[in-house]
Amino acid sequence: MFKRILIVDDSVAARMIIKQYLEIVGCRESEFLEVGDGREALGALKEKSVDLIVTDMNMPNMGGSEFISHLKASPKFLKIPVIIVSSAVNEDNRARFMNFGANFVIGKPVSPQLLYKAVSSLDVEGQEA
Amino acid sequence: MPDSSMKFEALEKAISNTFEGIAFSQVLDCSFLALEPELKGGEIGVCLSLPDPANLKFTLVMGKAHAVECFQAVAPGIDLEKISDYIIADFVKELTNTVAGHLNAILVPHNEDMTIGLPVLLESDELSRELKPTAKREVLRFQIEEHGLFCTLT
Numbered sequence: 001m002f003k004r005i006l007i008v009d010d011s012v013a014a015r016m017i018i019k020q021y022l023e024i025v026g027c028r029e030s031e032f033l034e035v036g037d038g039r040e041a042l043g044a045l046k047e048k049s050v051d052l053i054v055t056d057m058n059m060p061n062m063g064g065s066e067f068i069s070h071l072k073a074s075p076k077f078l079k080i081p082v083i084i085v086s087s088a089v090n091e092d093n094r095a096r097f098m099n100f101g102a103n104f105v106i107g108k109p110v111s112p113q114l115l116y117k118a119v120s121s122l123d124v125e126g127q128e129a
Numbered sequence: 130m131p132d133s134s135m136k137f138e139a140l141e142k143a144i145s146n147t148f149e150g151i152a153f154s155q156v157l158d159c160s161f162l163a164l165e166p167e168l169k170g171g172e173i174g175v176c177l178s179l180p181d182p183a184n185l186k187f188t189l190v191m192g193k194a195h196a197v198e199c200f201q202a203v204a205p206g207i208d209l210e211k212i213s214d215y216i217i218a219d220f221v222k223e224l225t226n227t228v229a230g231h232l233n234a235i236l237v238p239h240n241e242d243m244t245i246g247l248p249v250l251l252e253s254d255e256l257s258r259e260l261k262p263t264a265k266r267e268v269l270r271f272q273i274e275e276h277g278l279f280c281t282l283t
Contacts, residue, residue: 011219011223011226012219013200013216013217013219013222014223016204017203020204020206023206058226058244059247060247087226087229087231087245088230088233089234090234093243108223108226108230109147109151109203109227111150
């Protein structure tokens with residue numbers, strides 16, 4: 001499974017919930033890093049490597065779209081799988097988020113079932129299983 | 130821009146979807162208020178804006194006990210001692226954001242980009258003012274299981 005997972009969300013409550021659900025779906029042994037926006041996430045990635053990123057889109061300072069565009073522009077971070085968890089999901093936004101380079105898009109409220117579906121569709125190399 | 134009846138229908142559906150989705154809670158009743166409601170104290174209120182094409186300001190006000198109950202339903206494994214007032218207020222911001230997402234998904238055509246403003250926690254002395262019906266602001270009360278919850282659309 002994933003050795004280290006980065007959760008990016010400005011809501012502490014959302015991060016707690018996502019972390020708990022990831023543990024439920026099989027990431028109990030993973031180390032979790034939690035940050036509040038895209039800028040902090042880029043800082044965290046400079047310090048430690050991660051195998052999976054779960055990110056919100058609507059955040060202050062640096063939102064998910066800008067954060068992911070930075071990721072995808074960097075050969076070092078390009079292959080890290082990204083799961084987007086957002087309340088702003090309709091058909092058009094889902095397609096747009098996938099075009100950013102997300103591997104999976106989940107509409108809020110997140111559930112263990114949806115996270116399981118997302119996580120099990122990925123392998124640790126960041127390629128879709 | 131969606132008309133008023135569409136907005137209220139959408140709000141009812143968004144509240145139902147959110148609370149059924151997170152806590153299997155049912156909306157039992159929904160009514161418009163002519164006067165500002167009397168609050169019990171300790172309510173948590175959050176507002177956010179939905180820019181065009183929805184073009185709305187949305188406020189949600191709920192009791193702390195209800196918020197704690199919902200949080201425990203969503204995250205039953207989290208130690209109660211870790212659930213501070215800050216976490217609960219933050220969770221209500223998340224709930225508001227989720228309702229707004231459902232609202233936008235209903236109101237905004239599928240081929241248009243939907244954006245949601247950042248949720249802002251209201252100060253307790255702002256709640257009464259926010260829940261006062263005006264010509265531009267409709268106030269609705271939802272009965273969700275045994276809890277009352279207020280929403281406004283401006």
